[in-house]
Amino acid sequence: MIISLNRRYVFVHIHKCAGTSIEVALAKALRHNDIVLGSTKSGEKYQDFFKRTIGLNKHSTALEARQFLGDALYDKFFKFAFVRHPIDRLHSLYSYALKLAHDAPLTDEEQRTFDAHGQWPDRPPFRYKAVAAALECNSFSDFALHPLTWADAGAQPQWKSLCDANGQLIVDFIGKVESIEQDFARICEKLEVSVPLEVRNSSHDKKSALALSPLARNTVCERFARDFELLGYTPD
Numbered sequence: 001m002i003i004s005l006n007r008r009y010v011f012v013h014i015h016k017c018a019g020t021s022i023e024v025a026l027a028k029a030l031r032h033n034d035i036v037l038g039s040t041k042s043g044e045k046y047q048d049f050f051k052r053t054i055g056l057n058k059h060s061t062a063l064e065a066r067q068f069l070g071d072a073l074y075d076k077f078f079k080f081a082f083v084r085h086p087i088d089r090l091h092s093l094y095s096y097a098l099k100l101a102h103d104a105p106l107t108d109e110e111q112r113t114f115d116a117h118g119q120w121p122d123r124p125p126f127r128y129k130a131v132a133a134a135l136e137c138n139s140f141s142d143f144a145l146h147p148l149t150w151a152d153a154g155a156q157p158q159w160k161s162l163c164d165a166n167g168q169l170i171v172d173f174i175g176k177v178e179s180i181e182q183d184f185a186r187i188c189e190k191l192e193v194s195v196p197l198e199v200r201n202s203s204h205d206k207k208s209a210l211a212l213s214p215l216a217r218n219t220v221c222e223r224f225a226r227d228f229e230l231l232g233y234t235p236d
Contacts, residue, residue, distance in 0.1 A: 001038070001060050003069070006031040007191050010074070012062045013038065014161045015154040016092040017228075018177050019059075021198050022082060022184065029193040059153065061161045062170050080160035080173040081186060082180065083158050083231050086224035087212070093154045094143045100125035114229035119197055144216040150223065159226045167226075174231065 002011040002023055013019035023039035030036060036043040037050055046120025051057045054068055062081070066074040071092065084092070093166070106114065112120045120126040120135075133148035149155050164170050173190075175183030184197050212220065221235050228235065 001036075001056060001058060001065065002026055002030070003035040003056075004030060004037075005033050007034075007193075008076060009078040009080070009191060010062070010065045010069075012079065012084060012161055012171060013059055013088065014081055014158050015059055016089045016096065017084045017154075017158070018180055018199070019082065025184075025195045025197045026191075026193070028195045029191070031195070048150060054090045057059060059161070062094045063164050065166075074170075078173070079171040080175065081162055081171055082175040082177055082183070083162075083227075084177040085233050086158070086227045086231075087220055087235065088177075089158070090144060090149075090220060090224075091140055092153060093130055093149075093152070094134055094140050097125070097128070097130040098156075100128070101131050101135055128152065141213045141216040144212060144220050149190060155223075157224055157227050159230050162230075169230070176231075 001013050002009070004010075011019075011022065013023060015173045020039045023036055023043065027043070029230070035050065035056075037056060037222035038044055038047050043058070047058060047095070051234060056064060056068055062079060065079070069077065104120065104125055106126075113119060113121070120132050125131045126135075126217055129148040133146040133152070134143055135144055136148075137143045143149055147174075159167070162169055162174065163172050173187070175187065217235070218225050227233065
């Protein structure tokens with residue numbers, strides 16, 4: 001999340017929606033007293049401090065930002081976020097979880113403990129529910145059906161980051177990862193900044209949907225029904 005008091009904007013960083021790339025780009029135009037939570041070196045360094053002092057973190061919602069700023073000030077700010085096709089986003093979480101586990105493998109002792117008791121070690125990344133789910137699954141389809149997947153913050157519907165308690169949108173602009181270059185250019189024009197954006201994995205991955213079994217597909221569509229409706233995506 002970014003809260004810029006100088007340029008008067010709020011960027012809501014939704015899991016697996018290119019938020020880190022956007023924050024790193026916009027951080028180049030931040031000024032004194034602007035707040036960036038996560039993504040950049042300073043953002044990661046002070047994230048715990050801001051969580052303790054102001055109750056916000058990297059993936060805080062628009063509603064939480066409004067509660068921090070107050071309704072009057074929040075209404076004066078330009079609020080925006082980026083979203084992603086729900087199935088692609090879930091597949092990105094699955095791939096990311098596997099990568100985290102691969103980059104920090106179990107020690108021999110941890111492996112013996114898991115083999116004996118089926119218990120993952122209480123350390124990152126294994127304490128993350130999506131990682132545990134991914135490691136216990138043989139496919140993306142299985143991951144979409146695993147209960148731990150849906151308990152992970154990264155799998156929560158995107159609308160919850162964008163709406164108030166009544167389910168009404170409280171952001172001014174929603175960009176899409178699928179059109180990130182054009183939408184980010186519109187953001188820069190609105191904010192009157194010129195910063196480069198390093199784009200990664202911006203295209204729609206049709207294989208994500210094809211990899212789902214009928215049961216998994218129905219589960220995903222039910223879980224993300226409001227996202228599909230509100231954000232203009234279709235399951236196909």
